[in-house]
Amino acid sequence: MLSDHFQAVRQRSLQLAAPLSNEDCCAQSMPDASPVKWHLAHTTWFFETFILEARESNFTPFHTAFRVLFNSYYNGVGPKHPRAQRGLLTRPSLDEVWAYRLDVDARMLRLLDAGSPDAALAELVTLGLQHEQQHQELMLTDVKHLLAHNPIAPRYDGEGMRLEAAPLPLQFLEFDGGLVEIGHDGRGFAFDNELPRHRSYVAPFALASRLVTNGEYLAFIEAGGYRDAALWLAEGWDKVASGELAAPLYWRRMDGGGWAEFTLHGELPLDPARPVTHLSLYEADAYARWAGARLPTEAEWECAARLAGIEAGGAHPGAALAAGLTQMFGACWQWTSSSYAPYAGYAPAPGAIGEYNGKFMINQYVLRGSSCATPGGHARASYRNFFPAGTRWQFTGIRLAR
């Protein structure tokens, strides 16, 4: 039932915010990361603006100012509060945002329970829930970024994290490629950027059986990987030379030697068995070159992923313990060498809702799979995540290809 699913997804956002204080939910550590309170409000704004406003006969906004305050980037809806100032919105309070959620939820449920929802409504509600799931992942990565700026290194998740057993050696699995169909097959939900399904020629290739581990990446660092310009894209080397890139984002050299990693469980000694995460495309690409490999294209990745199972998540990516093609989902988003571009024949939806994907198809690179922070039921083989090449605060990782 759609209304059950609605309630489950909406409930999940509250659970994610539960370990956080009002102050934790209000602060913003960089323009790219939003406060948790803002995520909670913006996902609600989506339902209010795109569904209730059109469907309620005597629609009254919960608060007139919210239309501007919680608009992310929809020019078609009107003006937006400046992104970099989201952390200054100490009002409305978190309590008021809870009230906003309750109000919109009640009205949405009234709409959904008023009879079997028509196809257009069901489609919009599903889009709104998928949208909220994307923000659930951002809630975790954004608050991790915030907490990492605090010298006290607070824990989001009070439970500890055990050291994992060593994974199996990395193997390259062979794939035939050929003239293949790429894109969503029409069963279940997909974002517009996964469409249309279309033909693409893929030469034979090999893909690594698992992600690169912390231990393997440490070997790259110790071999001078960050000191050899020949391994790097020119833009990446500029960032290395300026000191912006020197190790994955949350790694810290410990005073006595060795490395620690800041996680949602707090700062812990680096676990060599777990996958390396929080690195830029520049670093993923340099590692691959050093390892005599390369990053996959998104078409290659999708060919292979049809065979892979969806694995469970958590607050930090786990080690690869099985044989075969593992960690395609549920550990780290995997950088590809493919820039984010429209598929041949791509057409965005009309109106403001069409601003969802297409207008961002420039200077970004596609990541495939899903991460430990991706909500259950949100991952699929045709899913296209995308970020600029320098992005590190997401759970990004390295899948090698040849």
Place this chain on the structure above:
Amino acid sequence: MLSDHFQAVRQRSLQLAAPLSNEDCCAQSMPDASPVKWHLAHTTWFFETFILEARESNFTPFHTAFRVLFNSYYNGVGPKHPRAQRGLLTRPSLDEVWAYRLDVDARMLRLLDAGSPDAALAELVTLGLQHEQQHQELMLTDVKHLLAHNPIAPRYDGEGMRLEAAPLPLQFLEFDGGLVEIGHDGRGFAFDNELPRHRSYVAPFALASRLVTNGEYLAFIEAGGYRDAALWLAEGWDKVASGELAAPLYWRRMDGGGWAEFTLHGELPLDPARPVTHLSLYEADAYARWAGARLPTEAEWECAARLAGIEAGGAHPGAALAAGLTQMFGACWQWTSSSYAPYAGYAPAPGAIGEYNGKFMINQYVLRGSSCATPGGHARASYRNFFPAGTRWQFTGIRLAR
């Protein structure tokens, strides 16, 4: 009794924070403005670091991380948390900072009540309380700056603010000047920058009987004051030309015409009778030139101020209702044309405590008097406040001279 005074001043900080939520106390709207929580902690840190640490036999810090987190700028004490990141300190929570205050207050009172405090201790405690009073003023101006960034325009003080009656016409009062003594006379507390008392020659001058009002400043705007380069210092004109300066900081043109002003009582129609406030030295100087006058030097101001009474404050400056020399204190800090420089013979205190004033004596200008936000008992004729010429978030105003 010093311990009574200690309790009164410390209590006043809590009262100032009372109308604010945890989120309001945590956010930071610009690097120059600190979160209220940070002010509450830093003023406590001052007592812990400069008094308890030296005086308690078995001193243990309340929290080891606080020494760095709540150090403002004392290099002699060690490293500092980056100023621009104070708003990211969602932990410690406001509750923990309350606990920190209670703990330090209890230990301070134990020290003060253990017998009559020696002169050095009394002096340091007094310095700490004067320091806290300075931060009490900043708590109000910093939170005003934060709330002004919120499109909802929240009120700090829920009470309204009435329109004032028109003040008496501005008059210029004549002063003889001559070879005068400038600086603190040694009765009561003074900061080191008010010392030593020294001789200075002041030519005869005239000083305005009151501050420039909103109504008068509006006439300057309407006469094209912000469009005539000949009125401005070159640096100021650059800021006008780039759009950075176009009206006092918290003035907004209303949709239907006319002006509103954001105050701690919320956004209100501009009151022509009240003094214009929240403007830069550039604007004060341009207005004075337009009015055929100039800004006073700090020596001129101090000569005149010896005759003036100390007036009461509030959440916004009130109009000048009496005759004679008014509004020298309790309304707006008054820009002078004097750069902030050491008095002849100035010597800072030894050690970290000596970093209080002297190292800031560059590229700043002296403001004299006090503002509506200055705590009672903190103002005096020899007091030297100082800010860079572009500063606008303090309660600054214009006193003309000739």
Place this chain on the structure above:
Amino acid sequence: MLSDHFQAVRQRSLQLAAPLSNEDCCAQSMPDASPVKWHLAHTTWFFETFILEARESNFTPFHTAFRVLFNSYYNGVGPKHPRAQRGLLTRPSLDEVWAYRLDVDARMLRLLDAGSPDAALAELVTLGLQHEQQHQELMLTDVKHLLAHNPIAPRYDGEGMRLEAAPLPLQFLEFDGGLVEIGHDGRGFAFDNELPRHRSYVAPFALASRLVTNGEYLAFIEAGGYRDAALWLAEGWDKVASGELAAPLYWRRMDGGGWAEFTLHGELPLDPARPVTHLSLYEADAYARWAGARLPTEAEWECAARLAGIEAGGAHPGAALAAGLTQMFGACWQWTSSSYAPYAGYAPAPGAIGEYNGKFMINQYVLRGSSCATPGGHARASYRNFFPAGTRWQFTGIRLAR
């Protein structure tokens, strides 16, 4: 004969510099554009560093400092003079750079005339000449950018430029696509980024018969193209909103109405028949969306280009006067929607010479064809030019696809 070709290409650089003064050759208008003198020296440095140094038995550099001064971006060769400071190199003088060229030319000719050059030498010399031809195009676009900053609007080419006759209406020509071979076919020279030739699937498509004209682009502007966010990529709209993009780079609104365009022939009234040029990928993409079309992929472009003739250049692109597929070469470089990425199986050359292309394959977009400023003999169907999406100082234009 290779030595004849060497002399012809080297001579061409001098001819391009002939209309310029010593000062014109020394100045640098932005970090991306280099002084003409620097181009003249750097192309010489290429032969000295990669050929003479390895081949001359008792090699002595012409000037020891030149190895650093005229290194563009080859980390393998050693340190580089900062790019943004090339315009401060008033020494060596232009005369000294002429002497440098004469000396290296003489030594190169001695090497080439000493017997039939071996294949490796012939390949390096050819690479050096192709490299110099690329810089010949940059000499024109860089000096155009410099002269355009001068309010006097100096002419590079003293001859006038006549208004062109109206071109034929733009038609869409249909192509079958299919599983095609893309990349250089091995006949004649190619850069490494054109290799290896590989299979790609291209769906049926249509390509415009000619480039978009100034007149057509003006209609886009007058229809509010720069005011409608829905037409733009998000990054492009940010630049429109900030005022960075408002018309093609060298267009100026004339005082009495209408538009002028700065050209190498000076500032002239806009010619509606000539192709629009000097615009970013953002603008090309927005225009295409407004026109109900899109930009081609580089594979589509290459499929079609095999049928096109190479047209002649000049100091400004001419109008399309013939029927059929025109202006593929010799008018404007054509933005594609393809990001600059390695072809499947791409491998750069070993050593410093391998830094030529591969390390720039990030955050750039492919342009195909050639421009009026491209030297004769330098264009081919497989040629891949590339620039960041915001680049405007090259002769860029718009080819529509569907």
Place this chain on the structure above:
Amino acid sequence: MLSDHFQAVRQRSLQLAAPLSNEDCCAQSMPDASPVKWHLAHTTWFFETFILEARESNFTPFHTAFRVLFNSYYNGVGPKHPRAQRGLLTRPSLDEVWAYRLDVDARMLRLLDAGSPDAALAELVTLGLQHEQQHQELMLTDVKHLLAHNPIAPRYDGEGMRLEAAPLPLQFLEFDGGLVEIGHDGRGFAFDNELPRHRSYVAPFALASRLVTNGEYLAFIEAGGYRDAALWLAEGWDKVASGELAAPLYWRRMDGGGWAEFTLHGELPLDPARPVTHLSLYEADAYARWAGARLPTEAEWECAARLAGIEAGGAHPGAALAAGLTQMFGACWQWTSSSYAPYAGYAPAPGAIGEYNGKFMINQYVLRGSSCATPGGHARASYRNFFPAGTRWQFTGIRLAR
């Protein structure tokens, strides 16, 4: 005779440019420094705009564009070419600027020789010549800054520079101070900022007999002067911490140890006997604090300077070889602790010419004396030079006081 003086000063500018190439005269190394060609044209523009335009009956400008191109900062005259783009003006050529000078000189001499000039004309011509002398000093300091950016380290003056003999030990000479008259006494020319002469009270003080030498400043560096925050103004320490300040501007550590200094005679081993030069107010102030002294106020300096002789200049400051109060003039400008502010009663001239001084009286500090680069006849005891505290490309030095 005024016309003789006119010719002599104008001729001097040409002599200063003689050792430079056209390219040297065109380039600009930072926004604060202008090309020599621009100085040659701007000083000519001053005579054309402020004198010929008003005095010639049928005035025709030499070139209509020059009114904008060579306006420095006079808003009253109209728009200005952007300061940071002066180096892009490759046209007009240096030859055309010579022609501009010849034309204006001829017209000026016709005016001056047409009969005895009236007082207003004589005053304006004198102002124009004093203005040109200021730019003569800037021509040297600006071209020095440019040449210092060239790794080849070219010489402006081909002659060598000998090591100087050790100066006498630095002594502090006592002065009585008292109620003194400060400002120009009316004999000969003065800028408006030296007026009006007025009374000021100066407490007794002592002034160093000579400037601080390179050798003495080296001792400060070696004693850790750039590592001890307690010695620095807060703003200065920020620049030290960021690496912006680490030694005087043109000092370089040599590969084998020791220091070299870039001079107009090329790069030479540091001469310990010559005065330290090219340092900021921050460095001068920190050195003084380290040395147990302070910088003088401008009133103190002027009191003392009335007794001092004017010494000769050169391309680099020489050592102090005499006894008594030396190097007040002709070696280095001396930082004072006085901010640049109007004297009591200061009134700028009416009209655009009044923009000369007053509008810069903010966030700058007064330097007194003159430097080796100051033209003969331009120095006097009441002269007030002024620059921001971070300025280093002028010949600045340290005079201690107590």
